[in-house]
Amino acid sequence: MNKPTEDVNMAELVEMDRAHIWHHLTQHKALETKDPMVIVKGNGMRIQDQHGKEYLDAVSGAVWTVNVGYGRESIANAVRDQLVEMCYFAGSAGNVPGIKYAEKLISKMPGMSRVYYSNSGSEANEKGYKIVRQIAAMKHDGKKHKILYRDRDYHGTTITALSSCGQNERKDQYGPFTPGFVEVPHCCEYRSQFPDSSDYGVKIAREIETIIQREDPDTVGSIVLEPVTAGGGVITPPEGYWETVQEICTKYGVLLHIDEVVCGLGRTGKWFGYQHYGIKPDIVTMAKGVASGYAAIACTVTTEDVFNQFKDSDDTMSYFRDISTFGGCAAGPAAALETMRIIEDENLLENTTRMGEYLMEKMRGLQNKYKVIGDVRGKGLFCGMELVKDRQTKEPADEQLLMAISGDCMEQGVVIGRTNRSLTGFNNTICLSPALICNESDIDEVITAIDNALGRHAVN
Ligand code: PMP
Numbered sequence: 001m002n003k004p005t006e007d008v009n010m011a012e013l014v015e016m017d018r019a020h021i022w023h024h025l026t027q028h029k030a031l032e033t034k035d036p037m038v039i040v041k042g043n044g045m046r047i048q049d050q051h052g053k054e055y056l057d058a059v060s061g062a063v064w065t066v067n068v069g070y071g072r073e074s075i076a077n078a079v080r081d082q083l084v085e086m087c088y089f090a091g092s093a094g095n096v097p098g099i100k101y102a103e104k105l106i107s108k109m110p111g112m113s114r115v116y117y118s119n120s121g122s123e124a125n126e127k128g129y130k131i132v133r134q135i136a137a138m139k140h141d142g143k144k145h146k147i148l149y150r151d152r153d154y155h156g157t158t159i160t161a162l163s164s165c166g167q168n169e170r171k172d173q174y175g176p177f178t179p180g181f182v183e184v185p186h187c188c189e190y191r192s193q194f195p196d197s198s199d200y201g202v203k204i205a206r207e208i209e210t211i212i213q214r215e216d217p218d219t220v221g222s223i224v225l226e227p228v229t230a231g232g233g234v235i236t237p238p239e240g241y242w243e244t245v246q247e248i249c250t251k252y253g254v255l256l257h258i259d260e261v262v263c264g265l266g267r268t269g270k271w272f273g274y275q276h277y278g279i280k281p282d283i284v285t286m287a288k289g290v291a292s293g294y295a296a297i298a299c300t301v302t303t304e305d306v307f308n309q310f311k312d313s314d315d316t317m318s319y320f321r322d323i324s325t326f327g328g329c330a331a332g333p334a335a336a337l338e339t340m341r342i343i344e345d346e347n348l349l350e351n352t353t354r355m356g357e358y359l360m361e362k363m364r365g366l367q368n369k370y371k372v373i374g375d376v377r378g379k380g381l382f383c384g385m386e387l388v389k390d391r392q393t394k395e396p397a398d399e400q401l402l403m404a405i406s407g408d409c410m411e412q413g414v415v416i417g418r419t420n421r422s423l424t425g426f427n428n429t430i431c432l433s434p435a436l437i438c439n440e441s442d443i444d445e446v447i448t449a450i451d452n453a454l455g456r457h458a459v460n
């Protein structure tokens with residue numbers, strides 16, 4: 001059998017792309033004067049474009065997904081074997097890798113119990129919202145239906161997932177939105193909302209309580225939060241935050257839904273981001289790193305308590321009346337099982353913690369050198385550097401600077417991530433989330449590229 005790229009004429013392929021592909025997040029005017037990029041190969045930390053140029057990928061597939069790196073034959077083989085054996089069956093029947101993966105996943109999540117499969121982070125989150133809405137209908141006369149979400153957090157692209165998104169720039173022009181979603185403030189200590197930022201974590205979490213009281217606690221069913229905010233600018237939670245959130249959720253009977261779509265499966269150095277903070281969630285959603293991008297799979301995981309609410313009634317409408325067509329595809333859990341084996345056998349959680357510390361130290365070095373880096377933050381291999389015009393006023397740097405730095409790094413053969421102010425609000429942040437297999441020399445290469453780019457483009 002031919003390799004996928006063997007009989008491809010790249011020039012023709014690029015013209016076909018130009019003629020027919022509607023690219024994600026792209027203003028196509030830009031592609032009138034330059035070729036679209038086609039990624040044709042991937043191996044370990046590196047990818048190759050249609051011209052044979054190699055790049056070190058410091059964001060795991062543009063959006064923090066390919067956690068175990070490119071070119072893993074063992075995952076491809078696991079998927080192949082499964083597809084030949086039994087590719088797909090949906091509805092209420094299970095499949096072998098799906099059952100095995102659920103058991104393994106739950107073993108990494110003490111307190112959690114049930115796994116519901118779908119395909120994307122947006123979908124996994126919407127399942128979480130539907131669970132909350134149905135519990136409200138079944139147990140609370142429909143009253144406890146409101147879902148709180150946080151400014152800066154992102155939970156997906158579909159209209160309801162977007163309704164729970166705190167990045168207003170992404171929502172612009174897509175309304176009207178699904179009712180019943182209520183925003184709470186972000187928890188970015190660097191951008192503290194208080195004149196006195198002592199005890200910031202506790203104070204900002206208490207704002208959630210104020211909002212629950214304002215909305216009437218009997219109407220609030222859940223709160224959805226990222227453990228570390230990703231696309232909103234890599235915002236790590238301040239001290240005291242999670243303890244207070246947990247206490248508030250318990251006090252008002254608000255289910256705690258943790259969105260682990262980015263942080264999950266090792267990105268922060270533990271299996272799940274929430275496990276750094278002693279949180280006891282009711283619902284946990286995950287997608288990107290589950291199968292490391294080798295197959296589409298997402299999971300909505302709940303406690304047995306949540307699950308039991310759909311079981312303990314004789315009402316014929318009391319079961320979760322939801323289905324996901326491709327939640328029945330066995331390729332996803334086959335790839336996920338092998339991904340998890342790799343993370344365990346290659347000690348990638350330990351590597352993530354160690355390399356995360358190394359990366360943070362290097363980023364601090366850059367911060368000492370360039371005043372334009374206002375803040376550095378991160379957890380494990382999930383880091384951000386926020387760019388400002390002035391460290392005193394914290395006025396955000398021009399977005400063009402961020403674009404120039406990422407373009408320059410690309411030229412140097414290093415792909416970095418960014419959260420743009422025009423898309424996500426107040427943060428112009430360089431984001432780094434290399435695969436969990438990275439080593440010191442990979443990190444040095446990334447930091448050197450950013451250093452070079454800052455040297456060329458930053459005023460100070
Ligand atoms: N939650 C978070 C935290 C995300 O970052 C994303 C995607 N960037 C999603 C949910 C949505 O995932 P998907 O694009 O797979 O629908």
